[in-house]
Amino acid sequence: MKKGVLLVNLGSPDSPEPKDVKKYLGEFLMDERVIDIPYVARALLVRGIILKTRPKASAAAYKKIWWDEGSPLIVISERLQNKIQKQVDVPVALAMRYGSMTIEKGLQELVDKGVDEVLLFPLYPQFAMATTETILVKAEALRDMHFPNLKIESVPAFYNKTDYIEVLANSISNHLKNKPYEHLLFSYHGVPERHIRKSDITKSHCKIDGSCCATPSKAHEFCYRHQCLEVTRLVAEKLQLKNGMYSTSFQSRLGFDPWLQPYTDRTIERLGKQGIKNMAIVTPAFVSDCLETLEEIAMEGEEIFHEVGGNQFTTIPCLNDNDAFVNLLSKWITNWYKN
Numbered sequence: 001m002k003k004g005v006l007l008v009n010l011g012s013p014d015s016p017e018p019k020d021v022k023k024y025l026g027e028f029l030m031d032e033r034v035i036d037i038p039y040v041a042r043a044l045l046v047r048g049i050i051l052k053t054r055p056k057a058s059a060a061a062y063k064k065i066w067w068d069e070g071s072p073l074i075v076i077s078e079r080l081q082n083k084i085q086k087q088v089d090v091p092v093a094l095a096m097r098y099g100s101m102t103i104e105k106g107l108q109e110l111v112d113k114g115v116d117e118v119l120l121f122p123l124y125p126q127f128a129m130a131t132t133e134t135i136l137v138k139a140e141a142l143r144d145m146h147f148p149n150l151k152i153e154s155v156p157a158f159y160n161k162t163d164y165i166e167v168l169a170n171s172i173s174n175h176l177k178n179k180p181y182e183h184l185l186f187s188y189h190g191v192p193e194r195h196i197r198k199s200d201i202t203k204s205h206c207k208i209d210g211s212c213c214a215t216p217s218k219a220h221e222f223c224y225r226h227q228c229l230e231v232t233r234l235v236a237e238k239l240q241l242k243n244g245m246y247s248t249s250f251q252s253r254l255g256f257d258p259w260l261q262p263y264t265d266r267t268i269e270r271l272g273k274q275g276i277k278n279m280a281i282v283t284p285a286f287v288s289d290c291l292e293t294l295e296e297i298a299m300e301g302e303e304i305f306h307e308v309g310g311n312q313f314t315t316i317p318c319l320n321d322n323d324a325f326v327n328l329l330s331k332w333i334t335n336w337y338k339n
């Protein structure tokens with residue numbers, strides 16, 4: 001069998017213009033694993049409310065971070081793909097779950113190269129319904145419809161792999177080398193609390209009460225909250241951070257349902273009000289810098305911190321196409337096709 005790899009990231013609009021942002025958000029938010037309410041209610045909420053106002057505001061935010069070459073998330077993912085391709089002996093394609101670079105096109109590109117066994121590689125360290133699961137479900141549906149003879153294997157969430165933690169911890173310490181900080185905040189993309197309960201395979205473990213995620217359980221294989229807290233714990237251990245010098249929060253909430261807490265914006269505000277003058281922030285739910293890191297954290301987050309008296313706000317870049325990260329993914333891919 002000829003093997004190939006499909007890297008999959010979230011996706012971005014084609015341009016930062018409201019019409020393209022509206023098209024992209026329409027596809028993204030109509031995914032039943034992102035806004036997980038019945039179809040009619042979802043359509044009313046997304047098409048009747050969100051798409052009437054959000055595209056204009058989101059387009060303005062995208063314009064602030066857009067690069068000459070395009071969306072940072074897409075450009076960075078392409079750089080990652082190209083660098084990995086130089087290190088491995090099987091074809092490596094790139095697709096996005098939403099937007100124009102579809103998973104269907106990515107699978108077709110590999111099939112056109114003679115590939116009949118694909119390693120599907122969701123570019124997310126932690127499992128979530130709205131990330132890893134939706135990619136797997138979509139790829140399998142496309143396989144059943146268009147590529148019935150294609151074998152698909154997937155890479156599970158890699159949040160607790162020792163070599164990943166090492167790469168992340170090294171990236172953090174390199175960026176903070178000459179920047180003294182009093183507090184390091186680990187900010188992860190949030191999800192509604194309901195998503196955590198839905199993904200609980202035991203149907204009884206996840207109570208989101210502060211202790212369930214630290215109590216061993218089969219549920220953790222699919223618990224986004226546990227996996228985020230583990231990344232913080234393992235990196236803090238590796239960097240020998242003292243208790244109180246670091247914490248975890250969740251960003252980017254949307255709507256009125258309870259999302260994972262504490263919220264990042266309120267945490268930044270609280271830290272500033274407590275007298276922290278120099279803080280650093282890292283965003284390990286994202287492997288590539290994107291709207292949520294470049295605008296929501298590096299711009300809005302910094303503004304909040306300064307408003308409450310904070311001084312130095314250091315945003316640590318995502319792993320992006322950093323050589324150590326490229327080497328790590330290339331090593332995992334090579335181990336897969338050599339076995």
Ligand SMILES: C=CC1=C(C)c2cc3[nH]c(cc4nc(cc5[nH]c(cc1n2)c(C)c5CCC(=O)O)C(CCC(=O)O)=C4C)c(C)c3C=C
Nearest residue numbers: 010011012013034058073128130189191254285290291292
């Ligand atoms: C409404 C529900 C949303 C869920 C659940 C959600 C989960 C989730 N998202 C990411 C990663 C990214 N999200 C990004 C943008 C973004 N996310 C939502 C909504 C949900 N995300 C919206 C509406 C948007 C669009 C921007 C906006 O209008 O604010 C991005 C950035 C994409 C880019 O083009 O740069 C990423 C990346 C994760 C990891 C996650 C669950 C764990």
Ligand SMILES: [Fe+2]
Nearest residue numbers: 130189252292
């Ligand atoms: Fe999101």
Ligand SMILES: [Fe+2]
Nearest residue numbers: 206212213223
């Ligand atoms: Fe839990």
